[in-house]
Amino acid sequence: xxxxxxxxxxxxxxxxxxxxxxxxxxxxxxxxxxxxxxxxxxxxxxxxxxxxxxxxxxxxxxxxxxxxxxxxxxxxxxxxxxxxxxxxxxxxxxxxxxxxxxxxxxxxxxxxxxxxx
Amino acid sequence: xxxxxxxxxxxxxxxxxxxxxxxxxxxxxxxxxxxxxxxxxxxxxxxxxxxxxxxxxxxxxxxxxxxxxxxxxxxxxxxxxxxxxxxxxxxxxxxxxxxxxxxxxxxxxxxxxxx
Numbered sequence: 001x002x003x004x005x006x007x008x009x010x011x012x013x014x015x016x017x018x019x020x021x022x023x024x025x026x027x028x029x030x031x032x033x034x035x036x037x038x039x040x041x042x043x044x045x046x047x048x049x050x051x052x053x054x055x056x057x058x059x060x061x062x063x064x065x066x067x068x069x070x071x072x073x074x075x076x077x078x079x080x081x082x083x084x085x086x087x088x089x090x091x092x093x094x095x096x097x098x099x100x101x102x103x104x105x106x107x108x109x110x111x112x113x114x115x116x117x
Numbered sequence: 118x119x120x121x122x123x124x125x126x127x128x129x130x131x132x133x134x135x136x137x138x139x140x141x142x143x144x145x146x147x148x149x150x151x152x153x154x155x156x157x158x159x160x161x162x163x164x165x166x167x168x169x170x171x172x173x174x175x176x177x178x179x180x181x182x183x184x185x186x187x188x189x190x191x192x193x194x195x196x197x198x199x200x201x202x203x204x205x206x207x208x209x210x211x212x213x214x215x216x217x218x219x220x221x222x223x224x225x226x227x228x229x230x231x232x
Contacts, residue, residue: 032217043208044162044222091160097216105152106212106220108162 002028002098006109013084014117021079021112023050023094029074030096034106035067038091050077050094084116119144119211121223129229130199137184138194138226140209148214151192153183156206156225165207168192170214204230 003026013019023033031052036044048069049057056069066088068080077096081088093111120143130136142151149170155163168176168183176183184193196203209223 034219041227043224046219046221049219093160093162095162095220105164105167107164108154111160113160 002026002096002107004094004096004107004109006092006094006112008112009110010113010115012115012117015085016083019081019084019114021081021092021094021114023077023079023096023109025075025096025098025107028096028098028107030077030098031074033071033077033094033096035069035077035079036093036095038093038111040091044093047079052077081114084114086116089114089116119146119149119213119221121209121211121221123209123223123226125226126224127227127229129231131231132201133198135195135197136199136203136228138196138207138209138228140192140194140223142190142192142209142211144190144211146213150212150214151183151185152210152212152220153181153192153194154208154210154222155203156208158205162208166194199230201230201232204228 005024007022033050035047038044047062050069050071052071058064071077095106095108097106122141151168153165166176166178166181168185175185180197182195206225208225210220212218212220
């Protein structure tokens with residue numbers, strides 16, 4: 001199946017710094033990508049829809065100035081957590097449907113575990 | 118608005134037995150898709166099975182089958198002949214009719230397979 005990668009897989013940063021997480025579709029193009037966050041033992045919560053060439057669509061309650069999303073190409077979306085605080089510590093997962101593909105599934109990245117000290 | 122409900126936070130099942138994980142949903146869209154994903158402790162999301170709302174047949178994928186009852190808005194996952202490796206978190210999810218529509222997830226069911 002199609003592959004989605006995320007980088008980094010783990011990141012530890014100090015409070016107040018910004019962290020960038022990359023999501024790449026390795027063998028297919030994705031005009032749309034999705035960003036989720038997951039707290040321990042909880043479900044995936046959709047944060048935003050990343051749209052190639054246009055602004056991201058954020059879910060209600062998600063601060064767009066805190067979680068900056070850029071979808072610069074058909075294979076790359078980035079999530080930047082700005083001025084990170086300990087409460088931003090979470091597991092961040094991206095996903096992408098395969099544009100033009102026949103599969104009905106969405107392909108998920110392996111996730112990025114963010115720890116803010 | 119779409120909503121997914123999984124009422125079983127945790128389940129314990131003996132190895133080799135069949136197990137049913139419950140999922141009900143709510144949507145006003147006439148066309149939608151339903152998914153089940155497995156998430157082991159490593160965190161990766163593993164796609165298991167998909168059911169389209171207009172599919173006539175219940176979806177099956179190896180040991181996984183989806184018991185789709187549209188009138189009752191339920192989409193239960195059935196795992197036959199459970200294995201120790203099936204121990205994981207299982208999420209039911211829903212998407213609109215288009216492949217680019219967002220997916221929303223239920224709260225999940227933690228499945229423990231006992232030897």
